[in-house]
Amino acid sequence: MNVTNTITRNYVKRTLGERGKNKANSNPIQTQSKPIKANKMPKQTQFKPNQTQFYNPTQRPATEVRWPISVLCLWAGSEKWNVSHGSSDLYNGIMPKSRDQIYNELLVLKCQQGSRDAFEELVERWQKRLWHYAFKVTGSESAAWDIVQESWYGIIEGIRKLEDAAVFGCWAFRILNNKCTDWLRKQHLQSRLSDQLANQAQNEPGQKQNSSEKTESLQAAIEKLAPDSRALLMLRYRESFDISQIAEILSVPEGTVKSRLHRTLKRLRRLMGQKQNG
Amino acid sequence: MDEFEKTIRTTLSDIDKFDAAKAETLRKETVQMFDKKLKTAIIIAWAGIGVAVVFEAAGWIGLVLSMFLGGGVKLMVFFGIIALSGGQFHLLAKLWYWVYHNEIKVRSEVKQLQLQIAELTSKEPPSEN
Numbered sequence: 001m002n003v004t005n006t007i008t009r010n011y012v013k014r015t016l017g018e019r020g021k022n023k024a025n026s027n028p029i030q031t032q033s034k035p036i037k038a039n040k041m042p043k044q045t046q047f048k049p050n051q052t053q054f055y056n057p058t059q060r061p062a063t064e065v066r067w068p069i070s071v072l073c074l075w076a077g078s079e080k081w082n083v084s085h086g087s088s089d090l091y092n093g094i095m096p097k098s099r100d101q102i103y104n105e106l107l108v109l110k111c112q113q114g115s116r117d118a119f120e121e122l123v124e125r126w127q128k129r130l131w132h133y134a135f136k137v138t139g140s141e142s143a144a145w146d147i148v149q150e151s152w153y154g155i156i157e158g159i160r161k162l163e164d165a166a167v168f169g170c171w172a173f174r175i176l177n178n179k180c181t182d183w184l185r186k187q188h189l190q191s192r193l194s195d196q197l198a199n200q201a202q203n204e205p206g207q208k209q210n211s212s213e214k215t216e217s218l219q220a221a222i223e224k225l226a227p228d229s230r231a232l233l234m235l236r237y238r239e240s241f242d243i244s245q246i247a248e249i250l251s252v253p254e255g256t257v258k259s260r261l262h263r264t265l266k267r268l269r270r271l272m273g274q275k276q277n278g
Numbered sequence: 279m280d281e282f283e284k285t286i287r288t289t290l291s292d293i294d295k296f297d298a299a300k301a302e303t304l305r306k307e308t309v310q311m312f313d314k315k316l317k318t319a320i321i322i323a324w325a326g327i328g329v330a331v332v333f334e335a336a337g338w339i340g341l342v343l344s345m346f347l348g349g350g351v352k353l354m355v356f357f358g359i360i361a362l363s364g365g366q367f368h369l370l371a372k373l374w375y376w377v378y379h380n381e382i383k384v385r386s387e388v389k390q391l392q393l394q395i396a397e398l399t400s401k402e403p404p405s406e407n
């Protein structure tokens with residue numbers, strides 16, 4: 001008689017009910033509704049050995065870098081830096097970041113210190129991206145400007161409380177997305193916007209015509225999509241956020257983002273097919 | 279990423295309705311907002327510290343006067359509490375400011391180091407020819 005099997009079966013029966021009656025969880029140990037998966041980590045913290053590293057912890061002993069920073073942390077009175085901190089990845093030797101990304105984080109930190117020039121540069125770097133997103137989601141040029149300005153106001157209000165400068169992009173897009181949603185709700189356009197935009201696209205002959213026919217028809221098809229689908233496409237294909245970051249921005253689970261993206265692409269393909277057939 | 283997704287990426291990148299003049303105006307306005315917010319924060323901080331110093335000074339003066347002019351124990355305790363609370367608030371405000379700014383300063387220095395290292399590693403080695 002296999003004792004382990006019997007004990008496990010009894011345990012499952014006792015705690016989760018008989019199989020088939022309560023639809024017991026196959027793994028009773030797993031109690032988390034959303035278990036952490038190593039491959040689902042945000043892109044910024046994933047270790048990619050194939051990339052060029054500027055700091056390799058295996059080549060240099062960690063203590064070389066660790067002790068001066070620890071002294072600085074003690075001096076600054078911040079104990080949390082001694083453990084894994086989002087922005088101290090040089091110290092942790094987690095992964096290399098691009099120069100642009102590091103510079104962006106530096107700008108955010110300088111803004112937190114109250115540097116006007118750093119803030120000006122940050123606005124210059126991010127304004128176009130934010131505006132494009134707002135424009136694509138709302139479909140209105142003037143509304144996009146208003147929304148971007150409101151978002152900047154939100155960013156100014158909260159930037160000092162932002163703990164990790166590395167997540168600035170995600171955070172800014174989240175604020176922007178919330179403002180866009182508010183605007184759409186206010187205008188009661190969410191259901192009618194697709195038709196209006198389609199008409200608007202037909203009535204605007206002066207639009208840019210230098211792209212190929214396929215790109216044009218795709219553009220028209222994208223404009224026929226619902227605002228949330230366009231937002232999803234913008235975040236995924238223009239801003240190149242990964243699924244977990246999009247989920248964070250839109251405040252929905254990762255699975256929802258995946259299914260929405262799948263549905264949107266399917267719809268887009270269908271619209272393109274209709275266009276080509278018509 | 280398949281061909282269709284690549285086309286979507288290209289299409290979405292190909293938006294040029296962006297009005298640079300309007301962007302410039304908006305940038306200036308945003309920076310002004312930032313300045314205004316910063317000034318407000320500085321004014322509030324200094325006002326808080328000023329009030330704390332005034333309380334502290336008033337408390338100590340009151341305490342000394344009540345000691346030498348015989349104002350009674352209750353008055354002495356009252357002024358003592360005012361002096362201590364003013365002093366503590368003043369101290370805590372300065373400590374918070376010092377910790378916050380030092381933390382950000384160290385983080386900025388780490389970032390600058392990272393940036394320098396990234397710049398060094400991104401430089402191509404000199405060619406032999």
